[in-house]
Amino acid sequence: MPAQLNSPKDLFLFELAYMHAFEQNNVQTLQQLIQEVASEEAKAPLQHHLEETREQVQLLAQLFQTLGEQPQQVTVHATQGLKQDHDAVAAMKPSPEVLTLFDLGAAAKVEHMEVACYTSLVTKAQQMGQTEVANVLQRILKQEQDAVRELEAAAVRLGQQVATT
Numbered sequence: 001m002p003a004q005l006n007s008p009k010d011l012f013l014f015e016l017a018y019m020h021a022f023e024q025n026n027v028q029t030l031q032q033l034i035q036e037v038a039s040e041e042a043k044a045p046l047q048h049h050l051e052e053t054r055e056q057v058q059l060l061a062q063l064f065q066t067l068g069e070q071p072q073q074v075t076v077h078a079t080q081g082l083k084q085d086h087d088a089v090a091a092m093k094p095s096p097e098v099l100t101l102f103d104l105g106a107a108a109k110v111e112h113m114e115v116a117c118y119t120s121l122v123t124k125a126q127q128m129g130q131t132e133v134a135n136v137l138q139r140i141l142k143q144e145q146d147a148v149r150e151l152e153a154a155a156v157r158l159g160q161q162v163a164t165t
């Protein structure tokens with residue numbers, strides 16, 4: 001049974017647990033995308049963010065320790081939906097280059113969502129007076145913003161290469 005959300009703090013802890021689960025899913029998603037994409041140029045930003053994501057899972061677990069709380073079990077429905085979207089595109093038999101372009105865009109979409117989630121968590125942590133927690137979340141937020149830029153830059157470069165072949 002999910003815990004009841006009776007207070008803004010309960011909501012914060014739920015959303016923190018959501019991100020802890022989401023990032024664990026993203027370790028798997030990024031590993032799958034690295035296998036699937038067709039060029040080293042596309043693999044590089046995915047690999048870089050995979051390493052950051054593994055660290056983020058640890059950082060989020062440490063935040064629960066800092067707060068003296070346990071992360072509750074959360075199902076991230078977004079991951080399932082995004083996987084279904086991916087599989088629907090893959091079923092349309094794109095060329096390896098087109099699938100790679102799709103995968104970079106899909107990874108960027110995930111990071112955009114994470115930016116929104118962490119922006120909200122930073123605000124909530126600040127409002128609760130949890131400065132140390134807010135600072136860690138701010139650091140993760142910055143990594144997500146950088147990941148969006150790297151993934152989008154790789155998609156632009158690859159798109160130009162594909163357009164000229």
Ligand SMILES: [Fe+2]
Nearest residue numbers: 111114144147
């Ligand atoms: Fe991320």
